Amino acid sequence: MAADSLKVGVAFNTHEPFIYRREKVSEDSVAKVAEIVCQILNQSGIEAILIPLQRSMFNFLRRIKELNVQVIVNLCEGFFGNPHWESNVAAVMEVLHIAFTGNGARTLALCQDKHQAKAILSSFNLPVAPSQLITSADEIVELRFPMIIKPNSEDASLGVHPESVVYDRWSLAEQIKRVIATYEQPAIVEEFIDGREFNVAILDDGEPKALPVSEIDFSTMPKGYPHICSYEAKWYPDHLLYQTTCPICPAKIDSELEARLQTIAVNAFKVMGCRDYARIDIRMNDSGELFILEVNPNPDTSLDAGYARALRAAGIDYADFWKLMIGNALKRKEGDVTTNDRR
Numbered sequence: 282m283a284a285d286s287l288k289v290g291v292a293f294n295t296h297e298p299f300i301y302r303r304e305k306v307s308e309d310s311v312a313k314v315a316e317i318v319c320q321i322l323n324q325s326g327i328e329a330i331l332i333p334l335q336r337s338m339f340n341f342l343r344r345i346k347e348l349n350v351q352v353i354v355n356l357c358e359g360f361f362g363n364p365h366w367e368s369n370v371a372a373v374m375e376v377l378h379i380a381f382t383g384n385g386a387r388t389l390a391l392c393q394d395k396h397q398a399k400a401i402l403s404s405f406n407l408p409v410a411p412s413q414l415i416t417s418a419d420e421i422v423e424l425r426f427p428m429i430i431k432p433n434s435e436d437a438s439l440g441v442h443p444e445s446v447v448y449d450r451w452s453l454a455e456q457i458k459r460v461i462a463t464y465e466q467p468a469i470v471e472e473f474i475d476g477r478e479f480n481v482a483i484l485d486d487g488e489p490k491a492l493p494v495s496e497i498d499f500s501t502m503p504k505g506y507p508h509i510c511s512y513e514a515k516w517y518p519d520h521l522l523y524q525t526t527c528p529i530c531p532a533k534i535d536s537e538l539e540a541r542l543q544t545i546a547v548n549a550f551k552v553m554g555c556r557d558y559a560r561i562d563i564r565m566n567d568s569g570e571l572f573i574l575e576v577n578p579n580p581d582t583s584l585d586a587g588y589a590r591a592l593r594a595a596g597i598d599y600a601d602f603w604k605l606m607i608g609n610a611l612k613r614k615e616g617d618v619t620t621n622d623r624r
C-alpha cells in the first residue's frame with residue numbers, strides 16, 4: 282500500500298479514576314505521546330488521527346470503523362483506568378482483525394504478571410532474581426535480605442518507593458501489607474540485586490535487534506537511598522531522586538558486557554513472544570551476574586523516555602521507527618489467513 286494513501290489511527294486510553302490508583306502522573310503521559318506520534322506521522326506525510334479509548338469500547342470501535350483507518354498505532358495501556366485490561370484492548374482488535382502496532386494480547390498479559398513472566402523466563406534458562414509471590418503478610422518468605430517488595434502486576438514503578446527495599450522482617454511485613462492493601466493484588470518479593478541497572482530496547486524489523494544499551498547512573502544519589510528507579514525517580518522531575526537517576530545511553534560498558542546484555546534481552550524478547558518493540562530491564566550484581574527484572578512489552582515511547590533515547594543512540598529517526606511498526610502491522614494483517622470482512 283502506498284504510504285500516501287495510508288490512514289492511521291493513533292489509539293490511546295484516557296485516564297478514569299480507578300479506586301486504588303493514587304499515582305496518576307504515569308497515566309497522563311500516554312495522551313501526550315499519542316499527540317506527538319500523530320503530529321510526527323502527519324508531518325512525515327502519513328495521515329494520522331487520534332482515537333481516544335474512553336469509557337465505551339463500542340464507541341472506540343465505531344470510531345475506528347467510521348474513520349476507515351487501515352492500521353492502529355496502539356498506545357493503550359489499559360481501559361477505563363484499569364491497566365490490567367491493557368491486553369484486553371489488544372485482544373479485541375485481534376478478534377476483529379484490526380491491524381495494530383506493538384505486542385499482541387497474549388504477550389501483554391503474560392508480561393504484566395511479573396511472577397508468571399519470571400517463571401517463563403527461567404524455564405528457558407534466562408536469569409531472574411530469586412523471588413516469591415505473596416498473598417498475605419503471614420506467609421513465610423524464604424529469601425535473603427535485602428529484599429524489594431513490588432505489586433505483582435503493575436508497571437511504571439507504581440508502588441515502588443525507597444522504603445520498598447527492606448533489611449529486616451518487620452519492614453518486610455509492613456511493605457507486604459502496604460502493597461496488598463493499596464494495590465489489591467499479590468506482592469512479589471525479590472532479593473534485592475544491589476548493583477548496576479541497564480535497559481535494553483529491542484526493535485523488531487523482521488528479526489529482533491538490540492539497540493544501544495542504557496544505564497541508570499546512581500552515582501550522585503544521596504547516601505541512605507537504595508539505588509532503584511522508584512516512582513519518584515521516574516515521574517517527578519523536581520524530585521531529588523529523579524535528578525539523581527539519570528539514564529546514560531549508550532552506556533559506558535565494554536563490548537563483552539554489552540553483548541551479554543543484548544543477547545539476554547533478545548532471548549527474553551523471543552521467549553515472551555514479543556514483536557515490534559519492547560524494553561528489557563536488567564540488573565547486575567557485584568560479581569557481574571545479570572538478572573532480568575522484567576520485560577516491558579509496551580514501554581513508554583515518549584521522546585524523553587528510554588525507548589526513544591535508544592533509537593536516537595542507534596541513529597534511527599522517530600518517524601521512521603513508527604513507519605516501520607506500521608509496516609510490520611500491515612504485513613501481519615496481509616499474512617493473516619483468517620482475515621475476511623467480518624469487521
Ligand SMILES: Nc1ncnc2c1ncn2[C@@H]1O[C@H](COP(=O)(O)OP(=O)(O)O)[C@@H](O)[C@H]1O
Nearest residue numbers: 410435436437438439471472473474509510574
Ligand atoms: N530485584 C530487584 N533488585 C534491585 N532493584 C530492583 C529489583 N526489582 C526492582 N528493582 C528496582 O525497581 C524498579 C522498578 O521495578 P520493575 O521490576 O522494573 O517494575 P516496573 O514494572 O514498575 O518498572 C527497577 O527499575 C529497579 O530500579
Ligand SMILES: [Mg+2]
Nearest residue numbers: 437438562575
Ligand atoms: Mg521496570
